[in-house]
Amino acid sequence: MASIWEYANPRKFMATTDRVLPWISVAAVLALVVGLVWGFFFTPDDYKQGSTVKIIYLHVPAALMAINAWLMMLVASLIWIVRRHHVSALAARAAAPVGATMTLIALATGAIWGQPMWGTWWAWDPRLTSFLILFLFYLGYMALWAAIENDDTAADLTSVLCLVGSVFALLSRYAVNFWNQGLHQGASLSLDKEENVADVFYYPLLVAIAGFVLLFVTLVLLRTRTEIRARRMRALIARERMA
Amino acid sequence: MRALLLRDLRLAVRAGGGFGLGLAFFLIVVVLVPFGVGPETALLTRIAPGILWLGALLACLLSLDRILALDWEDGSLDLIATAPLPLEAAVSVKALAHWLTTGLPLVAAAPVLGLLLNLPGPGYLWLVLSLAIGTPALSVIGTFGAALTVGLKRGGLLMSLLVLPLYVPTLIFGAEVARRGAEGMDPVTPLLMLGGLTCGTIALLPFASAAVLRVNLR
Numbered sequence: 001m002a003s004i005w006e007y008a009n010p011r012k013f014m015a016t017t018d019r020v021l022p023w024i025s026v027a028a029v030l031a032l033v034v035g036l037v038w039g040f041f042f043t044p045d046d047y048k049q050g051s052t053v054k055i056i057y058l059h060v061p062a063a064l065m066a067i068n069a070w071l072m073m074l075v076a077s078l079i080w081i082v083r084r085h086h087v088s089a090l091a092a093r094a095a096a097p098v099g100a101t102m103t104l105i106a107l108a109t110g111a112i113w114g115q116p117m118w119g120t121w122w123a124w125d126p127r128l129t130s131f132l133i134l135f136l137f138y139l140g141y142m143a144l145w146a147a148i149e150n151d152d153t154a155a156d157l158t159s160v161l162c163l164v165g166s167v168f169a170l171l172s173r174y175a176v177n178f179w180n181q182g183l184h185q186g187a188s189l190s191l192d193k194e195e196n197v198a199d200v201f202y203y204p205l206l207v208a209i210a211g212f213v214l215l216f217v218t219l220v221l222l223r224t225r226t227e228i229r230a231r232r233m234r235a236l237i238a239r240e241r242m243a
Numbered sequence: 244m245r246a247l248l249l250r251d252l253r254l255a256v257r258a259g260g261g262f263g264l265g266l267a268f269f270l271i272v273v274v275l276v277p278f279g280v281g282p283e284t285a286l287l288t289r290i291a292p293g294i295l296w297l298g299a300l301l302a303c304l305l306s307l308d309r310i311l312a313l314d315w316e317d318g319s320l321d322l323i324a325t326a327p328l329p330l331e332a333a334v335s336v337k338a339l340a341h342w343l344t345t346g347l348p349l350v351a352a353a354p355v356l357g358l359l360l361n362l363p364g365p366g367y368l369w370l371v372l373s374l375a376i377g378t379p380a381l382s383v384i385g386t387f388g389a390a391l392t393v394g395l396k397r398g399g400l401l402m403s404l405l406v407l408p409l410y411v412p413t414l415i416f417g418a419e420v421a422r423r424g425a426e427g428m429d430p431v432t433p434l435l436m437l438g439g440l441t442c443g444t445i446a447l448l449p450f451a452s453a454a455v456l457r458v459n460l461r
Contacts (some may be wrong), residue, residue, distance in 0.1 A: 006266050012445040045309055063361040131407055133411055135410050136404075136407070139404060140401075140404045140405040140408060143392065143401055143405075144392075144401065144405060147392075147398075147401050148394075148395065149396055153394070153458055153459070153461070156455070156458040157458055157459070159452055160391075160455050160458075161391060161405065161453055161455075162449070164387065164409070164448070164451050165408070165409070167407045168408065168411070168412065169413045171412040171440070172408075172412050172415075175411065175412040175416060175436075176411075176415065177326075178415070178416075178419070178433070179415045179419060179437070235291055237290075
C-alpha cells in the first residue's frame, strides 16, 4: 500500500515531484493571474476605502501563507526529529526563506495600505507587531541553518529552535495583545462565520489565496529539489576525492 | 549538582570579572539614556520602567556566552556531559548559576538606577519584584540560546538574533508590571502572567537546552 512515508526516499520524492511540479506551477500561475486580474480590474471600489481595498488580494494571502509556512516548517521539523527523514528537514529549510518573504510582503502591503487609510506607515498594533516578531523568528532560523556546517547537526538544532520558537511566537502573539490595543480590523475570513467580506470581493480573494498556496508549494518543492541535488553533488565530489 | 553550582559561582566571581561586567553594563546603559533623550525629569519618569527592564535584559544577554562557551573551549563540558548527573540538571544548574551571578545583582542594583531615572515612589517595589520574578526566565531562555550556538566560532551575534525574539514575552509582561506599578495602576495581572512564564520556562526549556547540547557535543 502506498503511504506518504515513501516520499522520505529522495529518489521517490524526486521522481514524483518531477512529474507533478510542472502541473502545480502552471496551476499556481493561472490561479494567481486569474485571482489578481479579477481582483484588481473587475471588482468595484469600496465605498469608504476606494481602490485601496484591492491590496487585500496580496495582503491577506501573503499573511495567511506567512503563518502557514511556519506551521509547515514545524510539522517538517517534528517529522525530522521523530523519523529522521532527510527530505523533511530539507523541506523545512526550503520553506523558511519563502515564509520570510511572505511575511515581508504582508508587512509591506499593510504599510502601503495603512499610509492613506490609517495615516501612518506603521503602528504598534498587536497584529503588526506579532508579524514583525514572526519575521525575526524566520531570520534567526535561517541564520542558524546558514551558520552550521554539518548538515545533520544543523537540521537537529534548527528543528528544536523551530519547536521552541513556535511556542514563544504564540506566547508573543498573546503577550502583544495584552500590551497594546489593536488598530487592525478583525479577521476578514473565517470558516465558521456566516458573513465574510461581500461576495464580489470574496471569490477573487479565494482564487488569489489558492494561487498563493500553490505558489508556496511550487517554490518549496523546487527549493527542496535543489537542496537534494546540491547534496548529491557534494556527495559525488567527496567520493571522487576519496578515489 | 551542588559541586557544579559552587564551581560555576567561584569561576564567575574569581575569574575574568564576568561577575561585575553585567552590572557595569547595566549602569552604563542607564546613564546613556538621558544623554540620548534629554534630561527632562518628566520624560525620564515616564520611560524609567521600560529602560530599566531593557537594560537588565541587555546586561543578561551580554553575559550569556560565558555560560557554556568557556566550558566548551577547555573541554570541561564533555566531562559534565559524561558525568552521572543528567544533562538536563546540569543545564538547569548552569542557568541558576548565571541567574545568581547576573540576574540577582541586577535586581539589587535596579532601585539605585531607578533613582537616577527619577522612578516614582510606588514603582520601586514593583520594579524589584518584576525583575526578581522575570530574570530567572531570561537566564533559562539564554541558556537555551547558548546551548544552540555553543559549537560555533562566532556565535555571539547569532545568539543575540536567536535569543532576543524569545525574550519578547518576558519583556512585555515584566515592563508592564513595572510601568503599571510606577503609574499606580494594579500590576497583579501581568505579574501573574510573568510568574507563569518563568515557571513554564524553568520547567520545560532545560529539556530543549539539554537536547541541543547533546547534538552539539556529538
